[in-house]
Amino acid sequence: MTNHDSNGGAAVKHRHRHEGPQKHVVAFIFSIALTLIAFAAVAAGGVNTAFTVLILLVMAVLQVLVQLGYWMHLKDKGHMIPIIFMAGGFFVAATAVVAALYWMWW
Template sequence: MSVDQHADHDVIKHRHRSEGPQKHIIVFIFSIILTVIAFATVAAGGVNATFTVILLLIMAILQVFMQLGYWMHLKDKGHLMPILFMIFGFFVAGTAVIMALYWVWW
């Protein structure tokens, strides 16, 4: 192996593989499908209200995780601190909601 080939091999070996737009397009299409399903479920009108609320909540949670993972890139390495801060924020917000409900009802 010549010096030039060895240098090219090292460059190729150390490059980061980019994700490309394929996964973003798939996630975008999946988000559109979830949104259409949500609108169709509510527009149908004859669907049980409890089922509709549960379905909407599940689809909303799926969309949040997809958007955090792919659009906000939290699935990549080096994003531990933002994830921890968001978890702490959800904990504080959840605690505030629970305490407000407790304060109002008891």
């Protein structure tokens, strides 16, 4: 039995591409690796403090991108509006932090 479209022709079935657990396992391992790198940077006592802070900031940004992309599914199609609103929120928060720092020091 075949499906027919309104023109009498055979309808093409479009299968929804199911994302298997492989990508989630890779994202989970990547998240764990980022966390371990951050812990190792702090645990290594002889490392320069500025370098440790830089490593922690880089690991935090990467961790946020992995979390938003894979666990919050923002990498999928149709999620542009939440991405735009989050970018706007980050912009407002960054502007508030810069304004507060400016206000305190000048």
